[in-house]
Amino acid sequence: MFRPALNCDLGEGTNNEAHIMPWINSCSIACGGHAGNLKSMERAIMLAKENNIFAGAHPSYPDRENFGRVPMKMADHEFIFSIRGQLEDFNLMLEKHQVPLHHIKPHGALYNQIAIDLQASYRFLEAIENYKSICFLYVPFGSIIAEVAIKQGFSIKYEAFGDRCYMDDLSLMPRNRPGAVIQDKQQVYDQIFNIYTKGRVITNTGNKVELRADTFCIHSDTADAFMILKFLQEQFQKSEFG
Template identity: 35%
Template sequence: MNKVDINCDLGESYGVYRMESDEAILPLITSANIACGFHAGDPATMRQTVQQAMEHQVAIGAHPGLPDLQGFGRRRMDITPREAYDMVVYQIGALDAFVRSCGGHMHHVKPHGAMYNMAAEDDQLAEGIAEAIYKVQPELYLYGLAGSALIQAADRIGLRSVSEVFADRTYGVDGTLTPRNQPGAVIEQTGQALAQVLRMVKEGIVVSTKGTLVPIKAETICIHGDGAQALAFAQEIRSLLESEGVTLSAIGAAG
């Protein structure tokens, strides 16, 4: 591919707990997934992050998660597809109110953490999430794990999907992410992460933890804003892709 989106999970400060790199990362990315208050974020943070994203002309997306502040939305919960639907509708509505009040428009929705991973492998949960987005704003994009049930659900329901890959996560032989509670789930070496990104974008493949080559569709690359080296990592990924002649742009944007 010669064009790709770079997205980052932002607005995850809450009360006195602050993520300090958000505003510095915004000029380096093309779309932002903004927490909606369930796994992280609060009203003031949502408004501020929306305003900052608009200032930097970054596409704005809702980042709905499970109602688990203590676990940062990364612990699995036994929820029904209807509960997933309601949670996503609620959180899209909350962020959209801030976006509209600031004179902007929402671009996409990307589920967070455990909700994302559960829906990637559960057809019914994926359909509940896709239906929620479609019923609220059918023109929105759904960001989901490449090749997963989320992408398939969006396609079935008529929702536009965007296949996402991860810069700092390892993959299994079936194209799923290695669970965070397993050794080697997160790539700690910047060089390894950069090499993985370049291969996914330019060749459409990723090397699994077993050493096999797995086909993968890379339309948007996720970088995490909560890491200690998040800013430096974002700078290096952007620099690498630009040096390789890859155009960085939000999905659906001109250019």
């Protein structure tokens, strides 16, 4: 059976969590950096528990104005204090509802920066070191953060994006460029199928580049995210691959 694991970033103000939860395997919940607060964290955690979905933390640069999608210059101690604070708030809600922390997935500009920046990777791993033995870290395949995290003893899962166009260096095409966000359901399915079964992605230039993934993200703010996820699961059920 062709059944890739799907994940979604939630608690970001889209208010579609209840529709999305039945169609995913794990969720990454905003911790108050780029979006979210204790109330939205708690709501998403409760929905995850009701739907038997793995719950993960989605920390970011503390930048609500830019939704965490713009790199920030921060002193190391300020950055570490912010990330740890976000995770502490999230864990309060997890403990309240007796839900284990499944993974940590950095958001937006932070996710992209630690994929290519060695010092930024070290700083982020220092910030989350207390969680090393209890959860996974979602990271891009072939990234610096993946390499460093493995060396430091973190358990990782490679993540790829079904609804985003890749460039030849495996970075994501900037959102302001045409075609950066994939909204066609069949195209999303085809991209996931190629990565999952062939270990490669077709980039914006048409090249086939090696890419492996343990879990695939569909963004909750992608147009018709719920319908895309529903379509994917229906196609997975029909498929004879795997």
